[in-house]
Amino acid sequence: MSRYTISIMFPAMHDALNAIQPRYARWNPAAPDEPRGAGASPEAAVAAVAETVLAGLAEGSVAERAALLATALARVPAGDARERGLALGRSIALAALRRREADGFAPFVQFSSATRPGRWRPTPPLFGQDVVPTSTPLLFSPMAAAALTPPPPPLGSPVYLRDVEEVRRVGGRANAERSAAEAASAAFWAQQVSHRGFVDAVVALLDARPAPDGLWGTARGLALLSIGMDDVGVIIWQAKERYSVWRPVTALQEGGFGVAPDPEWMPLVTTPAFPEYPSGHAADCAFGGALLTALFGDGVPFTYRSLGTRAILSQRFASFRAAAADCSASRIWGGVHFRHTEEVSEAIGAAIAREALRHLQPVGGRGR
Template structure:
C-alpha cells in the first residue's frame, strides 16, 4: 500500500507540472511595453526629405491609432476610430498592438520591411505562445487593415499643384537658401492642404483668420521685434532665447507627441489601454494640425520676415543685408506651423492630464541631443512661439494665432475622438 501511495503522489506531481507547462498564459503579465516599443519604432522612421515631418505626421497617426483600435477591439474601454474588430475576450491586446503597428509601418515603409519583420519577431517572442497570442495577432492585423482601407483615399498621395502667386508686398515668395534651388511649397507636399483630417471636420472649418495688415500696429511691432531678436548678428538676443530657437528647430509635432505622451504615460503609471489612447490622441492632433497649417498657409500666402525686412515694409525701412539666425523654411509664413502643431499636441495632453504646473519639470530632448526643461504645458507652448521669433523665421502674432488654433484643435480631438465607453 505504501508503494502505491508513493506512486500516486508521484503521478499527481507529474500531472501538476504538466498542467503548468500546458497553461503558460495563466502567468501572463501585461504591461504597456508593446505600445511604447512600437511607438519608438514609429518615431525613428522619418522620411529623409525636406518637409519630412509632413508624411511622418500621417505615419505616426496611422501607427498609434491602429494600436489603439486593436487593443480596444478586445478590451472595449474606449471608442475605436473604425468599427471594432470581432475578437475573443481572452485575446492578447499586447500581441494585437504589436501586429497592428507592424502591419501599418510595413504598409507605409515597404523599403524597411526586412528590418521591421526582424523587430516584429523579436517583439512577439517576448510574449508566451498560445491561443491568446495567436488571436491577438489576428485582431491586430484585422484592425490595421480596416484602418488602412478606411483612410485609403485621404489624398496624401495626390500630386502637388501649388502655383506661386504674383510677387508683391505682403505676398510670399521663395527665400534663401531655397530660392537658389528652385524649390517651392510643393517641397513641403502642398497637396497636404487637401488631405482628409483625422478628427476635426475639415481643414477649412479650422482655417485661421487672415494675417494683420502691413500697416497695422501689430505687424509693425512684430516686424521690428523679429528684425532685432531674429537677426543672425543680433546683439540683443539672450543666450537662453538663442537656445530656444536652436532647440525647437529640429523638433516636429509627431516627435513631440511621442516624447511628451510617453513621458506623461510613464509619470502617471498608465497601463496598456490608456497609454495607447494618449499617444493616439496626441498623434491625431499633430496630424490634423499639420493639415490645417498647410491649408491656412496656402490660403493667405503671407511673406516671411527675411523678405519683409530686406525689401522694406510700410513703417519699417529696408535692410537688404539682414539674415535670420536659422534658415527660413521653404513655405509661407502665416500661421506659424511649429506653434500651431506643437500647441495642438501639448494642449491635447493638457486636456488629458490637467494644465497645472508640473511637480517635477518635464525635460524634452531634441533630435540633436539638446535638452530643455519645462514647468508646465503652457510654458512649452510659449517657448515654441519665442523660438520661432528669435530664429528669425516668424512674426510673433503668427505664432500666437497658430498656438490658439492648436488649442482649438486639441479641444476638438479630446472631446470627439476615442472617448471612454460605458463598459
C-alpha cells in the first residue's frame, strides 16, 4: 500500500475506535451523518474502515478485499453490534476519503532537470526521471514545511568539498575505502521503501507485545506513523524539486567548483531518478526511528524485514535509532548522497516525528 493509502486508512481506524469509546483525540472530527458509536463492535468497525478505504482507492481486487473482510469478521459474532460496527466504519472511511479527495487528484509532475552546474539531471545507467507530488502536508502548512528544509551548502564551499571527496572515497563501485559490512548495508537499504518497512516493524512488535491500551493503542501508533510518513514523502520530494541538487555521480564525473573531474567514477548502488537534496531514506528512517522510540522505548531490538528480493532478506538492529543511523549512512556508502544532506534530512525526519506526537493525545485525563 502507498503512503497515501495508509495515511487515510490508519487514522480512520483510529477515529472509528474512538467514536465507540473515546480514549484519544480523533484525527478528523465526526461528520454530521456519522452513526453513533455506542454498542458498535470495534473489530467490525476497523475491518469496515480497511475494506472501504481500499475499495475507494482501488487497492487490490474485489475478491482480495472481500477475503480480507471475511477473515477479519470471522471472530465477530453476527448481530447488532457487528452491524453497527460495519456501518460506523464505512461512514468514517467514506468521510476520510472525501476529506482527502483533493489530494487524490493533485497531479504528480516530472522532476525538472537542467544542464547548469550543480543542477540535477538524469543519471547513468538508467537516466530515469521520476515524479514529485503536488499535494499539501497533513501536519504542516506549506510555509512551515518549506522552513523545515534549509538550502544546501553552496557549491565549492568547505562543507561541499569535504562531502564530495568523502563520497568519492567511500561510495564508489571500485577501489572504495569501505568495509564489507558497509557495502552490505548500502545494498540492503537501497532496496527498501522505508515507510512499508516501519509499518511492518510496528505490526510485528505489537503482535509480540500488545499495546497497553489494546486495539486503541495499536491504532493510534499506526495512525501517527502513517500521517508522519505521508508528510515526510511530500515535504522531502517537494524540497528535492525546489533545490534540484545534482547527484554525486554527476558532481564527480563533471567536477568543477574545486572538485577534480573523475569521468569514470560510478556509485556502488544505482542512483535514484530524482534530485539529491534532501534525502528520502534519511528522513524516513529518522522519522520512523524517533516515533517508534517514543512509542516503544529506547533500546528495543527489532527486525527490519526486507521488501527486496535480493541479497539480505532482513536485518536485526539493537534499537530503532541504530536502524535509522545505519539507513542514513548507507546512502553515503552507496555513493548516492552527501553527508550534509543526510544530516539535514535526519533533522527533518525528527522534527516531523515531534510534530506527529503532539496529535491524537489521550482524552479525559487518561495517561499516555
